[in-house]
Amino acid sequence: MGRLLPVKLDNYKPLRDVVFEYLREAIIKGVLKPGERLMELQLAEELGVSRTPVREALRKLELEGLVVMLPRRGAYVAGISAKDIADIFEVRAALEALAAGLAAERITDEELEELERSLVELAKVMQANDLEATVSLDTRFHEIIYRASRNDRLVQIISNLQDQIHRFRLTTLSRPGRTKETIEEHKKIVEAISERQADLAAQLAREHIENAESSLLASLLQEGEHDTCHSAGRSS
Secondary structure, three states, X not given: OOOOOOOOOOOOOOHHHHHXXXXXXXXXXXXXXXXXXXXXXXXXXXHOOOHHHHHHHHHHHHHOOOEEEEOOOEEEEOEEOHHHHHHHHHHHHXXXXXXXXXXXXXXXXXXXXXXXXXHHHHHXXXXXXXXXXXXXXXXXXXXXXXXXOOOHHHHHHHHHOHHHHHHHXXXXXXXXXXXXXXXXXXHHHHHHHHOOOHHHHHHXXXXXXXXXXXHHHHHHHHOOOOOEOOOOOEOO
C-alpha cells in the first residue's frame, strides 16, 4: 500500500466513521484495488490512527460488500467478477429505464433546465479531461432524473447500488472515446424527456447503461483484468 494519507479529523464525526468513509472512497476510486489485502496495522500507521477504528471500518465495509473477511487470512478488497458486473448492470439498466420513463411524465420545467445545464457543464469538464469532475457531474445528471421520477422507493433502491455503480464509473469513463459517447447518449435522453416521450426515454436510458457495461468490459479486457474476481472473493 503506502498510498494513503493520514485522515483529517472531523470534530462532528466519530473516528471510526471518518476512517470508514476514507477507506470506502479509496476502494470506490480504485486506490485500493480488488483483491488487495488490507492489513489493520499497516492501514492504522498510514492513516495515523489506532487499529480499533480501522477494524470497525473494515467490518462496516464488509457489510457493504466492499471488503471480504477470510478466516485465518484477513481482510481483502472485494473482487469484481464478470458475473458481478452483469448482475449489477442488469438491475441498473432496468431501474434507469424506469426512472427516465417516469421523469418524462413528471419532470418540472426547473428540473429540465437543471438537466440541460448539467449537460453543458459535463461537456466542459470532459473537454478539459478532468476525469474526477466528469464522474461527479455524470453522477449528478442521473440523480436529477431519479429525483424527477417522483418515486421515492425507486430512488432508495438505486441509492443502495451507488457504491457498486461508482466503482465502475471511473473505469468506464476513462476509456478513450467513452466520454464523447456519453454526452451524445445523455443529449438523446434529455431530448426524449423534454418531449415527454416516456417509452423512448426509457429505451435510451437502458441502451446508455448497456453501452456503459460494454465499455467497462472492454476496458477490463484491455487491461487484462476481465476476471478480477480474486481468491479473496466477490463483491455484493
